[in-house]
Amino acid sequence: MQSTVSRRGFVAGGATLSAGAIALLAGVPMRAHANPAADVKILNTALALEHEAINAYQLGAASGLLQKPVLEVAVKFQADHKAHRDALASTITKLGGTPVAEKKLDEYAKALRADTLKSQNDVLELAARLELGATNAYLGVIPSFADKQLAKVAARLAADEAMHWAILANALGKPLPGALSFGA
Amino acid sequence: MKAHASACLALALAAAGAAASDAQRGARLYEARCGGCHGVDEHRVGPKLRGVFGRRAGSAPGFAYSPALAASTLVLNEATLARWLADPEATIPGQAMGYRVDDARDRADLIAYLRGL
Numbered sequence: 001m002q003s004t005v006s007r008r009g010f011v012a013g014g015a016t017l018s019a020g021a022i023a024l025l026a027g028v029p030m031r032a033h034a035n036p037a038a039d040v041k042i043l044n045t046a047l048a049l050e051h052e053a054i055n056a057y058q059l060g061a062a063s064g065l066l067q068k069p070v071l072e073v074a075v076k077f078q079a080d081h082k083a084h085r086d087a088l089a090s091t092i093t094k095l096g097g098t099p100v101a102e103k104k105l106d107e108y109a110k111a112l113r114a115d116t117l118k119s120q121n122d123v124l125e126l127a128a129r130l131e132l133g134a135t136n137a138y139l140g141v142i143p144s145f146a147d148k149q150l151a152k153v154a155a156r157l158a159a160d161e162a163m164h165w166a167i168l169a170n171a172l173g174k175p176l177p178g179a180l181s182f183g184a
Numbered sequence: 185m186k187a188h189a190s191a192c193l194a195l196a197l198a199a200a201g202a203a204a205s206d207a208q209r210g211a212r213l214y215e216a217r218c219g220g221c222h223g224v225d226e227h228r229v230g231p232k233l234r235g236v237f238g239r240r241a242g243s244a245p246g247f248a249y250s251p252a253l254a255a256s257t258l259v260l261n262e263a264t265l266a267r268w269l270a271d272p273e274a275t276i277p278g279q280a281m282g283y284r285v286d287d288a289r290d291r292a293d294l295i296a297y298l299r300g301l
Contacts (some may be wrong), residue, residue, distance in 0.1 A: 038273065041250070042282035048229040049221065111226040133220025140217060141282040144273075184216065 035146035040097030042141050043088055043150070046157065048100050049134050050085040054078055055108035056130055060123040063114075070120060070171070074127070077164050084157055091150075124172050131165040132182075134158075139183035158182070210297030213290055217283070224301060230281070236260055237299040241268070241276060252278030265295045 057078035061071060089099035109115070112130075117123050138158035145151040162182055169177075214233075221229040231247040241260055242253035256276050258264050268275045269285040285291045 038282075041280045045221065045229060045280060045282060052229060111223060111228050113226070129219070132216075135220075136217055137220035137283065140284070144282040144284065 036095045036097075038144075039146050039150055040092055040095050042144055043092050043095070044097065044100045046138065046141070046154070047085060047088040047092065049137060050081050050088060051100070051102040052108060052112075053081040053130055053134060054085060055102070055105055056112055056126060057081065058105060059109055059112065059114045060117070060127060063117055063123060065117065065120050065123050067120060070124070073167065074123075077127070077131075080160055080164070084160070091153075121172065124168055128165055128168040128172060128174075131161050131168060135161040135165055136183050205292040205296035207293065207296040207300055210293035210295070213294050214297050217285070218294070221283075233298060234301045236301065237265070237295070250278060250280045252276055253280070262295055262299075265298065266291050269294060 057074050060066060060074050061078070066074060092099045112126060117126065135158050138154045138161060142151045142154050142158075145154065218230075218233070222231065222233050224232060224234050226232055227244070227247045231244040231249070236244070237260060239260060241256040241258040241264075242249040253276055256279075258268075258276060260268070264275070266288075269291045270288075271284060272279050272281040285294060
């Protein structure tokens with residue numbers, strides 16, 4: 001498959017998760033909490049998603065299929081997911097939970113069928129699919145949090161994933177989505 | 185009279201069609217809402233979903249379920265899947281899925297898709 005990704009089309013934009021956001025995540029559970037065990041389960045599912053995303057970008061970066069400017073953006077997005085991971089793990093610990101462990105890279109490779117990635121476009125399609133899935137997952141769990149501050153954090157994480165998806169979709173030449181398409 | 189009966193039949197058929205679950209729409213919903221965590225044939229953050237219809241909850245081999253789900257005796261059919269998707273925690277307390285499908289039509293279409301996997 002011929003890549004449709006151009007250096008100009010793949011904009012190396014987007015900010016990392018701010019120190020303020022990380023502080024917010026880390027400082028969330030400092031007050032009376034309605035149901036910490038239930039929130040920890042949701043946060044651990046989110047953490048498992050972040051582990052998967054980090055490893056997906058690792059598989060893409062190590063594939064040798066990405067052009068340099070695309071690789072730089074993939075590494076940047078992976079760094080965002082590592083920031084999400086650290087913030088989620090910290091919050092889970094503060095809530096008295098145990099952060100779910102990362103699996104081995106080989107396990108993610110099998111689950112994500114990394115052996116089928118044959119081109120830069122394949123890698124970007126996988127990344128876009130995972131980012132969109134994560135966006136919708138974060139949006140979908142917002143009503144389930146007992147702690148509204150955690151619901152807000154989920155919305156902020158969803159915004160990061162949506163930003164990633166938008167840049168990936170643009171690089172892949174996908175059409176703009178309709179209004180209210182995320183989470184629907 | 186004949187025309188009136190035909191019109192009534194057409195309306196009834198249209199209503200039946202509208203009420204019937206739509207597996208194709210369910211597939212699109214699955215991709216948008218479930219695909220972030222679940223694979224069809226691979227365990228990911230959630231268990232793989234091929235064969236989920238008709239099997240016992242928490243019984244897909246090779247997936248590390250929460251103790252609550254692993255101990256469940258719930259068999260997943262149309263009625264129980266609808267309950268599960270509407271409120272997983274109320275259906276099996278202590279499970280780990282925080283996602284709910286609020287709309288009954290969405291649940292029916294998702295179940296129609298899952299049934300065909």
